[in-house]
Amino acid sequence: xxxxxxxxxxxxxxxxxxxxxxxxxxxxxxxxxxxxxxxxxxxxxxxxxxxxxxxxxxxxxxxxxxxxxxxxxxxxxxxxxxxxxxxxxxxxxxxxxxxxxxxxxxxxxxxxxxxxxxxxxxxxxxxxxxxxxxxxxxxxxxxxxxxxxxxxxxxxxxxxxxxxxxxx
Amino acid sequence: xxxxxxxxxxxxxxxxxxxxxxxxxxxxxxxxxxxxxxxxxxxxxxxxxxxxxxxxxxxxxxxxxxxxxxxxxxxxxxxxxxxxxxxxxxxxxxxxxxxxxxxxxxxxxxxxxxxxxxxxxxxxxxxxxxxxxxxxxxxxxxxxxxxxxxxxxxxxxxxxxxxxxxxxxxxxxxxxxxxxxxxxxxxxxxxxxxxxxxx
Numbered sequence: 001x002x003x004x005x006x007x008x009x010x011x012x013x014x015x016x017x018x019x020x021x022x023x024x025x026x027x028x029x030x031x032x033x034x035x036x037x038x039x040x041x042x043x044x045x046x047x048x049x050x051x052x053x054x055x056x057x058x059x060x061x062x063x064x065x066x067x068x069x070x071x072x073x074x075x076x077x078x079x080x081x082x083x084x085x086x087x088x089x090x091x092x093x094x095x096x097x098x099x100x101x102x103x104x105x106x107x108x109x110x111x112x113x114x115x116x117x118x119x120x121x122x123x124x125x126x127x128x129x130x131x132x133x134x135x136x137x138x139x140x141x142x143x144x145x146x147x148x149x150x151x152x153x154x155x156x157x158x159x160x161x162x163x164x165x166x167x168x
Numbered sequence: 169x170x171x172x173x174x175x176x177x178x179x180x181x182x183x184x185x186x187x188x189x190x191x192x193x194x195x196x197x198x199x200x201x202x203x204x205x206x207x208x209x210x211x212x213x214x215x216x217x218x219x220x221x222x223x224x225x226x227x228x229x230x231x232x233x234x235x236x237x238x239x240x241x242x243x244x245x246x247x248x249x250x251x252x253x254x255x256x257x258x259x260x261x262x263x264x265x266x267x268x269x270x271x272x273x274x275x276x277x278x279x280x281x282x283x284x285x286x287x288x289x290x291x292x293x294x295x296x297x298x299x300x301x302x303x304x305x306x307x308x309x310x311x312x313x314x315x316x317x318x319x320x321x322x323x324x325x326x327x328x329x330x331x332x333x334x335x336x337x338x339x340x341x342x343x344x345x346x347x348x349x350x351x352x353x354x355x356x357x358x359x360x361x362x363x364x365x366x367x
Contacts (some may be wrong), residue, residue: 153280
C-alpha cells in the first residue's frame with residue numbers, strides 16, 4: 001500500500017474507500033461525506049502527499065449504470081509532478097440537488113473545469129467564485145450531458161426566428 | 169473591322185439583362201467557413217481549381233463587401249445569431265450557397281447543439297451535397313447561381329422585394345413545456361446577448 005494511503009487513513013479514518021483498476025488507484029468519497037471530507041482530503045493529498053497538480057476534473061452520470069448506487073460523480077485526476085504518480089479521487093453526488101465543495105481554493109485551474117461540469121451535468125460547486133455556464137448559451141435551461149437528456153434536445157434547435165428575403 | 173462587320177448597328181435589350189450579365193460574372197463570396205468544407209472552399213479558390221475563371225475569386229471577409237454567402241460547414245445553435253447578422257449585413261442583391269451536408273441538413277451531427285439545415289434560419293439559393301463537396305461541385309453551384317442571377321436578376325434587386333414569406337422547410341418548432349422552454353441566445357439584429365442571472 002502506498003505511503004499516501006497510510007497518511008490518508010490516519011487522518012481520515014473511514015471517510016473514503018479505495019479501489020484499483022490496472023495501474024490506477026482510486027479514492028472514493030461517498031455522497032454523504034463529500035461535503036465535509038473532500039476538500040480537507042484533497043488538501044492533505046496536495047500539501048502532504050505530493051499530489052500537487054490537478055491534471056483533470058470531469059463529471060460522470062451513472063444513471064442506469066449497472067451496480068451504481070449514486071447518480072453523479074466528479075473525478076479529480078491528481079498528478080505528482082515529482083515522481084509522476086497519479087491518483088484519481090472520485091466524489092459522488094445525488095439528485096435532487098447535486099452539490100460538492102469547490103476546490104478552486106486549492107487549484108485555481110479548477111475554476112473553468114468546475115464550470116464545465118456544472119454546465120453539462122448540473123453539479124453545483126459550493127464556494128465557486130463564478131459558477132456560470134461556460135459552453136452552452138447562458139439562456140440554456142438544461143444540462144445536456146445528463147443521461148436523461150434526449151440526444152436531439154428538448155427543441156432548442158428550433159425556436160430561433162427565421163430571416164426572410166424581404167427583411168434582409 | 170471584323171467585329172463591326174459581325175454585329176448589327178444597334179442592339180435592343182432590357183437593362184435588367186445587362187445588369188445581370190455583368191453582375192453574375194463578378195460575384196463576391198463571403199466565406200462563412202466553419203469546418204472541413206472550408207478547406208475545400210479554399211482549394212476552390214486556389215490555382216488548381218481556380219474559381220477566378222468564373223469571376224468569383226474576390227473573397228472578402230467583410231460581409232459589407234460581398235454578395236454571395238457560402239456557408240461551408242456545420243453551424244451550431246450558438247452561431248445562428250452571428251450567421252443571421254452577417255447575412256443581414258450583406259448589401260442587396262445577395263445570394264447564399266449552403267455548402268456540404270452539414271450546412272444543408274445537419275449531416276451526421278443530429279444533436280441538440282447543431283442546426284439541422286441553415287435554410288431554417290436564412291434564405292438559401294443553392295445547396296451543394298457532399299461531405300465535403302469537391303471543388304468542382306462548388307464551382308457547379310457558382311454556375312447555378314450565375315444562371316439564377318441571369319434569369320431572375322433585376323437592376324434594382326426588386327426580385328427580392330415581393331418575397332415576403334419564409335421560403336425554407338417547415339419549421340420544426342413545436343409546443344414546449346414550460347420546463348423545456350429556452351429563448352434564442354441573443355437578438356440577431358443587434359447581436360446583444362440577453363443576460364439572465366442563473367439563480
